[in-house]
Amino acid sequence: MKHLSVGSRWNADLVAEYHERWKQDPQSVEADWRAFFEGFELGLSLPPKPAKGVAAGPGAAVDAAAQAKVFAAIHAYRTLAHLQAKTNPLADPTPYFELTDKALGLDTLSATQPYYTGDFLGGQMLPLSEILAKLKATYCGPIGVEYTHIQDGARRRWLQERIESCGLRPAYDAAARRSFLRTIVQAEQFERFLHKTFVGAKRFSVEGGETLLVALERLISRSPGLGISDIVIGMAHRGRLNVLVNTCGKKAEYLFEGFSENHVPDTTNGDGDVKYHLGYEGERSVDGRKVAITLAFNPSHLEAVNPVVLGRARARVDLQSDGKRSAALPVLIHGDSAFAGQGIVMETFNLSNVKGYAVGGTVHIVTNNQVGFTTGPEEARSGRHCTEIAKFVEAPIFHVNGDDPDAVVLATEIALEYRQQFAADAVVDIVCYRRYGHNETDEPAFTQPVLYRTISNHPSVAELYASRLTSSGSTPDGELAGLRTEFEVLLNAAQDRAKAAIAVEVAEREKTPAAVCPFQSPYDASVDTTAPEALLQKVAPALWTMPPDFAPNPKIKRLLDAKAEAFKSGANFDWSLGEGLAFASLLAEGYPIRISGQDCERGTFSHRHAVLHDPSNDAEYCPLNAVSGGESIELVNSTLSEYAVLGFDYGYSLEAPDSLVIWEAQFGDFANGAQIMIDQFIASSESKWGQTSGLVMLL
CATH class of the missing domain: 1.10.287.1150 (TPP helical domain)
Incomplete structure (x- = not known):
């Protein structure tokens, strides 16, 4: 019983x-x-x-x-x-x-x-x-929810009550629903304008999944009331141009200039990158309160940006003395095939509740096109849903009909509330479709003829939703046509400004003779790294002095005594002592340090011993955190991952330029497991995106 x-x-x-x-x-x-x-x-x-x-x-x-x-x-x-x-x-x-x-x-x-x-x-x-x-x-x-796999009773009961108290039936008023329609039409008209104005250009349209923009708008509008001041977004190429302009606030004319055949990018400060890889940092005002919006730069490598976003979110909170994890919201937008297929997704999920990497939960949104390039679901995954991997961390999963904006908003709100309540991940799977092929020059009927026959006859989200609102009396007749005209006028005006800017660019180019100006980083590497002897004398004793109630392992005690003797004699310095003095002097000068990697507290070769353990009670003690008047050091034994952990620390370094951020490989050649991160972010981000990082890799 x-x-x-x-x-x-x-x-x-x-x-x-x-x-x-x-x-x-x-x-x-x-x-x-x-x-x-x-x-x-x-x-x-x-x-x-x-x-x-x-x-x-x-x-x-x-x-x-x-x-x-x-x-x-x-x-x-x-x-x-x-x-x-x-x-x-x-x-x-x-x-x-x-x-x-x-x-x-x-x-x-x-x-x-x-x-x-x-x-x-x-x-x-x-x-x-x-x-x-x-x-x-x-x-x-229109919402199918998975939550009974969650083993924590409090979380499961909270979800059950939240779901069943509203019956998963949205109850938004007419004003809110009209705002949803406005966002959808804005997204739709943006894509249609690009399609007819820049014929044949790649843009990776969001058409068929326009409700993604409504979900993002709801996250932003609810954020201040839930104590969120920063939103960091990571996404791949599909829908990115739309998000750049309509969510983040990039001026449309700047984007349109990049489509012009007469535009020649300025490569003085780097080679640049394609439009649908670019990021943006902006700010939105919600009821008089500011919300910082960041869209992270991303290469073609799907899902690679995920840990970078989490690292940036954690650093933003760490740099605020009284910051709360819940104040910075990471939002990761996935494709269905990539979410199921890319291993970095699992590696990033595995960081979600680990010391040194937790960010207070992430809201994941899947734009589920039901096809990956030309690959159908039956070839793309073994699981029934593309979101099965999220059960790995017991995240609730909301599958929602992309043609129902009200349902998408409700699912997104519950996911956000859950994240804020439990500092845990939640997933919204927007089941939608891709109006065109993988890109606009691709012919999807070659490989999915039946699916694309259905899509070609399917009304747009805007048409379906506008009809529903008109029938319910939420909007007057002609609302859809009026909105389309309004946004068409705005986009044409932006294109006129872009043309004028291009004309000026061409005229300037004709007046200035062509010249070769190879990219050269402006940084001077000749930095004085010495530390005054008086400073070293002040900080060194912290490396071997223990609190009275702490006794390290006897073998470690002998190593500490040897360090003290070497420092006093000025001879027989080893790597451990030299590194410890370098870290201690930086901390004393006001520079925070973060070291992350497999077994980095002790060091792979038992060479660091930065965190000591008392054999009698397993108490821990970090000598470097006892440096007088200094900043703190964070040492984190990472999960057994190179790709995600290096990406996380790279992201952290972007937000903490005045900190020493180190990723240490357990063995040097293990860096191979993070090669995508090294090639696509660390080695090339300055040239592609003008983004610099002070990350140090110890191999």
Whole structure:
């Protein structure tokens, strides 16, 4: 009885079997079962309190086994209904057998018989038909949710209450819904303008997934009220131009200049990069409060930017003396195939709750186009959903129909609230489609003819939503046409400004003779790295002096004594002593230090011993944090990852230029595992993006 679960029909059948035994001979079952059946039948034999609008018959009793089947059905819908939710805008869901009345054992029960709902709907007596109708309305609508895999009871109950209290039914007023429509039309018109103005140019359109922009807008608008002051976004190429202009605030004319065939990029300070790799830093005002918006630069390598974003978010909080992790929100936007296929996704998830890398949770948004370049879901992954990897960290997953902006906003809000409440990751899987091929010059009908026949006949998100709002009275007739005209005028004006700027550029180029000016970093490497003897004399004793209540391992104690003797004699300095003095002097001069890597506290070759352990009680002590009047040092034994950890520390270094940020490879050649990060970010970011990093790699 202690481990009773009513999660399946088989358990319900077991309850029925025990119940029959108890009725024939109460002593034939355990004492726990006897108490259960006695109390259960007593309670259910009483006249139930009639639910609103339901007249309960006098003395109506409920069979315990039947009630158990109802409980099992409630659990089944919470667990499995995402499999038949209406989340795909291009197809109706396939009925899932495990949720049929027959599979749940409900086919023999009366639909009008009232049953107790337990922790569903606050514990009511309702007819079976009404219980099932409410379960289907909540869990089989445009949002399919996965949360029962979460083992933490508090988190699971919070989600259950948040989901079932609103029935996953959005209730936004007309003003909010009109703002959603405005964002969608703005995104749509931007893409259409690029398509007709710069024919044949690659832009990696977001069309079909425009509700991504609505989700981002909601994250921004809710942020100040939840204590968020910084949002750091990482995403690949699809939809990036739209996000740059319509979310981050980059002026459209600057982007349009880059499309002109007469534009010659200035490579004086570097080679530059394609438009859909560029980042941006801006600021948005929400009800008078500022929210910093950063879109991280990204190479073509999918998902590579993920740990970089997390490193930047952590550093922003670390640099604020009273900062809270919840104040900086990382938002990672994924593609469906990349989310399932790229190993860096798992490596980054694994950092989410590890000391030295936690960022207070990340909101993940998947723009699920249901195809990756030319690869269908059946070839792209083994799991049923592209989001299965998120269960690795027990993140809740909201699958939502991309043609339903209200549902997308609600799912995004719940994910954001969960992140703020529990400092944990949450995933919003926007099931949408890709209007064109992988890029606008690609022909998707070569490889997905049936899918793209459906897409070509499918109305746009803006058209569907505008029609819905007009039908409900939320917007007047002609709202869609009016918005399209408004944004067309604005985009044409931006293009006129871009043309004028290009004309000036061409005229200046004609007046100035061509010249070769190779890229050369402006930095001077001749830096004085010496430290005054007086400073070293001041900081050195901290390296071998222990608190009175701390006793290190005897072997370590001998090493510390040898350090002290070497320093006093001025001879026999080893790497450990030299490194320790360098770190201590930097800390004393006001420079924070972060060292991250596999086994970096002790050092791979037992050469550092920067964090000591007392054998008697396993207490830890870091001598460098005892440097008088100095900054603090953070030493972090990393997860067994090179790619994600190096990316995280690179991102951290971007936000902490006055700190010494070090990534240490366990063995030098292990850096091979992070080669993408070295090639695409560390070695080339200054030339491509004008972005400099002071990261130090110890190999």
